[in-house]
Amino acid sequence: MKGWLPNLGWVLLGLLIIAGVLISAGRDETTASPKASSYYPSGTAAFAELLRRNGFSVSIDRSESPRVGAGDLVVAFTRDGADNGLDALSHDAQEVKRVKENLDHSSSKGATVVWLPIETDFAAASLQASNPQTMNRRDDKERQLSASGYLLTPDEEEDDDVSILTSNNRTFVAARKSGSGYEIHYADGIGLTNRFIDKGDNAKAAMEIVKTFAGPSKHVVFAEGTFGDVEEPGLLEMIGSWAEAAWFQLLFLLAVVVFTLNRRFGLPEQLRTRQRGGKELLDAITDTLTRARASQITLESSAALADSKLRNALKLPKDASAGERDRLLPESLRLALADVRAAATIEKMSPRKAFALIQKLEAELTAFLNERRSNVNPRTAKAMAKMRRAA
Secondary structure, eight states, X not given: OTTHHHHHHHHHHHHHHHHXXXXXXXXXXXXXXXXXXXXXXXXXXXXXXXXXXXXXXXXXXXXXXXXXXXXXXXEEEEEESSOOXXXXXXXXXXXXXXXXHHHHHHHHTTOEEEEEEEESBHHHHHHHTSSOEEEEOTTSOEEEEOOOTTOOSOSOOOTTOEEEEEETTEEEEEEEEETTEEEEEESOOGGGXXXXXXXXXXXXXXXXXXXXXXXXXXXXXXXXXXXXXXXXXXXXXXXXXXXXHHHHHHHHHHHHHHHHHTSOOSSOOOOOOOOOOHHHHHHHHHHHHHHHTOHHXXXXXXXXXXXXXXXHHHTOOTTOOHHHHHHTSOHHHHHHHHHHHHHTTOTTOOHHHHHXXXXXXXXXXXXXXXXXXHTSOHHHHHHHHHHHHHO
């Protein structure tokens, strides 16, 4: 038990460090990025989850031409402030302009677009919106909403605008008819970010507006291309979510197939090796000696083997000298044995010559042994065999 306690302590310390880094990163966020998939302070993941829990289906569209149907409600954040990070002539600014134009066209076709400007400098705007302000509905009911002090008036006001929420006779949320749809203009959308959605009545007021103007489809589209995050969908995204799911399932199936092809199922195989005999060992030794050109070793081994066979045939003791042995050998065999021993002392002996000397020695040895066997008296041989068995 004592062994795993230090390891658990290190794991907990690591988790604390990671949590501290994430909290610090969230606290120090300075540039607004109101993405519906972001859990950072300026993100709007909490607002998207609030919509889902109230029975709305939510989708995120980053394309230049968001897919919006009649009766859908579009949430469109726009970057506001003197330094919004986009040059008016830049490619990103032109893309944002086209997204806004497409959304204007969608609202005229029966969709409702909620425009939510947000200060690019999120840190500065957060300081100004730290204290909720009192807003009045048309029925004089009050709502405590978060807003930056100098963004209490929409950029454009028209005669047909209907004020939904006001403060000190200044419009904070206005609605206007656009074709068969509506446009809802917030003076400031910071109250719908993750940092402020739970402050005051921000969530309550937002859901009141959504439920009032949302169509029968109960579908909300977050058009994230309106703040410079334009991203054209791929082929699978254009076909539909089912195509993406099918593609990922196909990739997973391919990975499973590749993995299983390298694995054997069932009982393990028994490795049965073929029994190797003396011939394989001899061939291996021969091949090794041939490649090493070890003629000296071969000659020495042949001479030693011939000496052993001769001593057994002549019944000589192991301590008998070579001279005693040679006196009992014929001249040809003695010379052949001497040639092999002499050749074994030469370092660079040709394998062909060594083979010839060994062949000559083997021939003389075989002839001598055969002659010895033929000259043995049968009675003597029988007696000697009987003595060997008795011993």
